[in-house]
Amino acid sequence: MKKKHLLLLLVVLLLALAIPASATQYNPPWAHNYGSLFDDGSDFRASAQSATNIQQSIFYNSFYMPNYGVHIAKSNMQDDAIFFVNTHGVVSSGTTGGAIWFYNGTMSILSAENKGWLHYYPECFLSDYTTELKDVLLAVYLSCWSGQTNPYFGNLVDISKTKGVDNVIGFSGSINITPAAYWSDRFWYRCLYGMLGNHQYIKHAASGAVMDVGMQYQDFGGLDTIYAKYRYPNEYLDPARYGVL
Numbered sequence: 001m002k003k004k005h006l007l008l009l010l011v012v013l014l015l016a017l018a019i020p021a022s023a024t025q026y027n028p029p030w031a032h033n034y035g036s037l038f039d040d041g042s043d044f045r046a047s048a049q050s051a052t053n054i055q056q057s058i059f060y061n062s063f064y065m066p067n068y069g070v071h072i073a074k075s076n077m078q079d080d081a082i083f084f085v086n087t088h089g090v091v092s093s094g095t096t097g098g099a100i101w102f103y104n105g106t107m108s109i110l111s112a113e114n115k116g117w118l119h120y121y122p123e124c125f126l127s128d129y130t131t132e133l134k135d136v137l138l139a140v141y142l143s144c145w146s147g148q149t150n151p152y153f154g155n156l157v158d159i160s161k162t163k164g165v166d167n168v169i170g171f172s173g174s175i176n177i178t179p180a181a182y183w184s185d186r187f188w189y190r191c192l193y194g195m196l197g198n199h200q201y202i203k204h205a206a207s208g209a210v211m212d213v214g215m216q217y218q219d220f221g222g223l224d225t226i227y228a229k230y231r232y233p234n235e236y237l238d239p240a241r242y243g244v245l
Contacts (some may be wrong), residue, residue, distance in 0.1 A: 031062040031082035036103035054188040070108035078132035089144035096145040098153025112154035134164035146170035147227030166231040179221025191237040
């Protein structure tokens, strides 16, 4: 009898080791997509809406978030499987990188780290997270210099990866708003349909969308400065699920 109990226990332990630990707090998992209409006339809302539609079609509980501040975004991110923002990058004291804008009638900033240089705006830091981002499958920071390292604010892509985000996409250079919106549409489309109607790996969808921009505009519009970190080269956006812990 004891041998049977030991054998059963061994089988249970082996099964537990074979199944990766993952979080299922929300089923289907959440996705939030941010885009604002800024006072300068820059309108990033269409990209956020398009991303939301694609994600919903592959069974994410996806939310379109126009004109929201950074504190809402930071609060939602820890429960997200997908976090997407299309916005302006921050220029501060002649430096770029490490931070992006949110706008809800008031400007606010998401920065990678607090290295002692505070802005005169509401600000949140990715470095404040501990293990909360380990469920995030994909974060996309579609803005100028979102993948560039800043001496005061760090690097959004690097700190996201360090905090547990599986796949992170940013851009190390200045990007043009119109081609960036086209890159976004092509990226999400490629994740779902690829080139031949089949779902495409996240990594290939991101780089392929850069090529699409070049073909559409005869110029990359800065999107060829893509700076990304992936968990695996062959990972899909679907099926909808949280990232593996």
